[in-house]
Amino acid sequence: MVAPATNQVAAGFGIDNDVIIALTTSIFVLAYAVGPFFLGPMSEIYGRSRVLQLANLWYLAWNLGCGFAQNEAQLLAFRFLAGLGGSAPLSIGGGVLGDCWRAEERGQAVALYSLAPLLGPVIGPITGAWIAERSTWRWVFWSTSIVDAIVQLLGLFFLQETFAPLLLERKANKIRQSMDEEKVPYREVRTIYEGQDRSWQTIMAKSLVRPFALFAREPIVQVLGIYMAYLYGTLYLFLTTIPSIFEGVYGQPVGIAGLHYIALGVGLTGASQINARSLDKVYVYFKNKHGGVGKPEYRLPAMFPGTILLPIGILITGWATQAHAHWIAPDIGIALVGAGVILNFQCIQTYVVDTFTLYAASALAAVSCLRSLAGFGFPLFAPAMYSALGFGKGDTILAAAAIIIGCPAPWLFWHYGERIRNASPYAR
Template identity: 40%
Template structure:
């Protein structure tokens, strides 16, 4: 029991925080304090519990103004653009870098792919830390870390330092893969998920195409080192912008800061939050270790994470086969210059951009349509599934082997990536809806599989195409993609709810 006496004992321990707890209100001091407080901030049950003050509390990130929501979304989007651009910018210059550092083909591809390997491990640490210390400090720290090591790539005197710096830069860049979904889940409601996710993805998607285009022209007209120097200049600007325009979005951290402020201003140590009370008896090491291990526990014990992780991992691997080999296709198969070969990446970007614009609107429309059709007022993640059809447009570049017109090949890539993005967006939204309290950890778990797949796929792709050609090589990938993509939506629709209910606690 709680006492209003200033010297009373602290309240009894509260149960573990739930999603509903995080939607409640910031509660002010009790009537026994001498601090004047508006009536709306009082709570008769426990005046020292700090939560959100009802469904309209402006401190709740979901109630922020649209301008403030878009500000944090745009900061993440622009940051993601640069980090994804750096992952692909080396593709057209791999031959030049290999000649300068006397690298064989495997080592040159490793210099690009090692960045992706780092993005497998980074989210496992950075995502959970954002659930302990907040999104803001993790974003700022990773921004600076990425900047330092990306600059080091530009000054690398040998292949060993280049590969090492690329790995460390990728580790810093990887936070965006976990933070983005977490922040979007923090500030946007489920019915806004499609539009917010689509708008966020537009700019980073451009990075995957702009990187090889910029890299192609730099490789042909100046030193490859400017690839890293120019992106470092952009990153320095984004560091400054993020310090000004990115606010903390994680509800539990906002509440804990409010409780600390109330304790400081009133001198009363009884103010607390549900999560703060839950972790009060644990030392910092235990709290952090529990958080850091959460993505792997989700991956091991949650079938939903396993299913979506494997599907998205294969899709991601196919994407990086395209990004790593597309330039070579045009230079060797069609005899085009390095600069012109980079322009074909526009087809990749346009396919994903078109899918994001169309898919985002369809996702929100289908969400409301399925609610009306099934008569469900409450939100369930399975409402995302109807927009995640089997991948009906598999990856096909076989026309390149027969030297068909370049527009035919670009059209095939456009359709392939359009289909991949249309399928991938609802899957990401499903995870955000199914794990609202641990979105970053859930996304970190799937990103681990995605990056582990994207790392080796570009390594074996040249050997595969040399043995099978572009026709049979891509047909093989298409058949495997269909084998992965067809059952997944059916399993989620029929068994998703049951699998979520059986999953062990992510705490």
């Protein structure tokens, strides 16, 4: 929501550096690279619901503080701290879905869940543009805080615990409390997840180390992390450059320019709806075709069109803008970018959850690290790149990177994913 209001922020605080202006938006995403490494494992110790709600309260406090910031340093610090709390659903949400649905049912749930953090940056700037035009940038933060407070109240009543080891541990404790400690059955009440050492210090040490171990040792996490980094970076680059395209090149006012985020939303939502309805059907089809045995690789077919749509959309956007074509032309390119991003994003997200079911939160935290660093970094170099090369050549470089990084990915995992998984101590 803050992206269209950055010019107001710059004017209010006297910021004349393009990088600092872009930083007011992207520093929130930098926190996404840090938060999941701790919040994801904590959800595997203290439960999903408790960590989600406490993280949301943290976000609410600092996001509210952003609206009262008195200088650029305060705003950047508060944005980063708010991002730490806001990062919780990125890793924990996938873990919740892994807890609740079987593999053959999980695709649609993950597809709908993964649409939210991508559709939010589409709806947000549209709303933020009109708020910035009709009010002040401070109401961008105050309005989101009001909505988040409502979400928090709903969570207190309806967000239930889903993590199996914790639920079974609570159940075992309840049974033990109803039994005589001196009798043998008391000592035999234990869960399938219990090891020899159940102290919180041991559990905390293992859980906090796990995302870093996954990131360092798992080729699946490394490769998918690199590609998701490019996808997320490209998405945030487009989020921050749409105002410069339609305000700078086409000369539209802030509110009207903000409406072009709808094009990105059309691509994200349209492709997501199609993929949500087909993801489980494709999985079941390949499962039945191969003797009733399901594999995470059966989540990947939608990545093939996704890796093609993305560079095509980038090229259309860049050269249509460079040629000052009718505004509908770059909108078509932006919609194709949205479709390519969401198809790849959903397939990767579901693949990771299927592969690391019990440790899905830690695996998603590891994958999210590079992704969030790219979401932070891409918008920072975008103004200099487009200023030096123009939109046509600049987007041609992005499209070439999408082809080189993205196109081999689904093919490699389709043929070699199972071999890589079998060598993993964490994969299901």
